Amino acid sequence: MTILTDNRPQDGESLAQYLRRVRTSLKMSQGEMATKAGLHIQSLGKIEAGKTTRLNGKTKAGLSRALGIPEDYLDALCRGVPVTSVQHLKICPQCWSPGSSAEPIWLDPRSKYCFICGTSLIDRCPSCQELIPSLKFRFCGYCGQPYKKISNYDSHIRLGSI
Numbered sequence: 427m428t429i430l431t432d433n434r435p436q437d438g439e440s441l442a443q444y445l446r447r448v449r450t451s452l453k454m455s456q457g458e459m460a461t462k463a464g465l466h467i468q469s470l471g472k473i474e475a476g477k478t479t480r481l482n483g484k485t486k487a488g489l490s491r492a493l494g495i496p497e498d499y500l501d502a503l504c505r506g507v508p509v510t511s512v513q514h515l516k517i518c519p520q521c522w523s524p525g526s527s528a529e530p531i532w533l534d535p536r537s538k539y540c541f542i543c544g545t546s547l548i549d550r551c552p553s554c555q556e557l558i559p560s561l562k563f564r565f566c567g568y569c570g571q572p573y574k575k576i577s578n579y580d581s582h583i584r585l586g587s588i
């Protein structure tokens with residue numbers, strides 16, 4: 427499934443506004459989306475009209491499937507908290523360069539491996555297991571280890587080319 431990069435909820439966006447925006451961007455009618463999500467069109471209508479923000483597990487799973495969005499986004503919107511607070515930073519220790527932002531697809535809760543090189547993504551320091559607090563830091567603030575891994579593979583290539 428393709429994950430759109432602009433499908434994150436925006437600041438101050440309500441659940442209703444968000445669902446309408448993503449649905450429109452996918453050029454789906456309310457009826458089509460209800461069918462895809464396994465919902466009654468009336469139920470979807472109520473959610474999109476902002477009459478309810480209580481979604482049960484089945485509804486959340488259906489909407490996330492129909493729109494190709496993580497359920498975490500819906501959770502955050504229902505609870506009225508920013509999406510970032512339910513999400514950890516995740517980076518590829520090979521491809522990430524310190525100080526740069528993470529690729530949106532690394533942050534997707536379903537991503538476990540880097541889409542570029544296939545390395546397991548990390549959300550914590552490999553040596554002390556503390557979560558990565560910010561991508562501004564090159565080194566772990568707790569134990570001083572660099573987050574970016576200098577792999578043996580890379581150094582072999584470098585040595586080989588000298």
Ligand SMILES: [Zn+2]
Pocket residue numbers: 518519520521522540541542543544545
């Ligand atoms: Zn990578």
Ligand SMILES: [Zn+2]
Pocket residue numbers: 551552553554555556566567568569570571
């Ligand atoms: Zn550490």
